[in-house]
Amino acid sequence: MTLSSKPFAARLPRAAPIVAILSACWLGAPARGAEEARVVPPPAVDERAGKSAAEVAVLAGGCFWGVQGVFQHVKGVSSAVSGYDGGDKSTAHYEMTSRGDTGHAESVRIAFNPGEITYGRILQIYFSVAHDPTELNRQGPDEGTQYRSAIFPADEEQAGVAKAYIAQLDRAHVFDAPIVTTIEPGRTFYAAEDYHQDFLARNPTYPYIAFNDLPKIENLKRLFPDVYRAEPVLVRAGRS
Numbered sequence: 001m002t003l004s005s006k007p008f009a010a011r012l013p014r015a016a017p018i019v020a021i022l023s024a025c026w027l028g029a030p031a032r033g034a035e036e037a038r039v040v041p042p043p044a045v046d047e048r049a050g051k052s053a054a055e056v057a058v059l060a061g062g063c064f065w066g067v068q069g070v071f072q073h074v075k076g077v078s079s080a081v082s083g084y085d086g087g088d089k090s091t092a093h094y095e096m097t098s099r100g101d102t103g104h105a106e107s108v109r110i111a112f113n114p115g116e117i118t119y120g121r122i123l124q125i126y127f128s129v130a131h132d133p134t135e136l137n138r139q140g141p142d143e144g145t146q147y148r149s150a151i152f153p154a155d156e157e158q159a160g161v162a163k164a165y166i167a168q169l170d171r172a173h174v175f176d177a178p179i180v181t182t183i184e185p186g187r188t189f190y191a192a193e194d195y196h197q198d199f200l201a202r203n204p205t206y207p208y209i210a211f212n213d214l215p216k217i218e219n220l221k222r223l224f225p226d227v228y229r230a231e232p233v234l235v236r237a238g239r240s
Helices: 006-011 018-022 064-072 119-130 156-171 207-223 235-239
Strands: 055-061 077-085 105-112 149-152 189-191
Touching: 055 064, 055 119, 064 077, 064 105, 064 119, 064 207, 077 235, 105 119, 105 149, 105 189, 119 156, 119 207, 149 156
Parallel strands: none
Antiparallel strands: 055 105, 055 149, 077 105, 077 189
16 A cells, blocks of 8 residues: 555645655655554563652654654653654754654653653553564654664663563563664753644544554553543643
8 A cells, every 4th residue: 555645745734844745754655554552561660659740751663743642642641742862953853854864763752740650651652552662763654763763761760661671571572573672861852843743633634644643542542541541632732
């Protein structure tokens, strides 16, 4: 199945650079279907109890539209912002990141309340429904280092939880192939352009979203009913 790129161009906001039509989250590549959701065990190692009321996780798992959309539907998450992580500030722009040579990955900065949902639970959702952690430098129809599976830990404790969880899942052979998710500490997150924020929520009938990302929301609802919320927390709502 090959989807025409014409609907993509038609649905982009006028402010979006024309290079976006030719790059990330593009419809011109052969569609491989949404990544298969998996039931994965919770992490045996999680953060200590009693952390502050606000914490941040930064995760990359392919096109940020879908990853953002998933976590906007998770209880305990106060915001999920699409952006870039892994490279320099000067190249934290869509048209540059889309080249695949900046070190950036399309990422999502997830602010959450650890009293409602733990970092380990965030990672469980990430590995289960948000993306396929066994795909190297690609997700679905999107290919390149900017679509890599990566965790950008905020501190040593998050890095330790992530490392232990990857080892746990690999030992249990939860996936048919080894997990290729990288752990990249000491990086800085930069928010993406406004036209990328809340893209899934604003464009539910957009072919790329309908084919690749809406199934992730349904999988979240099915596999994690205790943390699923129907109304997403939106970036634009937080700015109003």
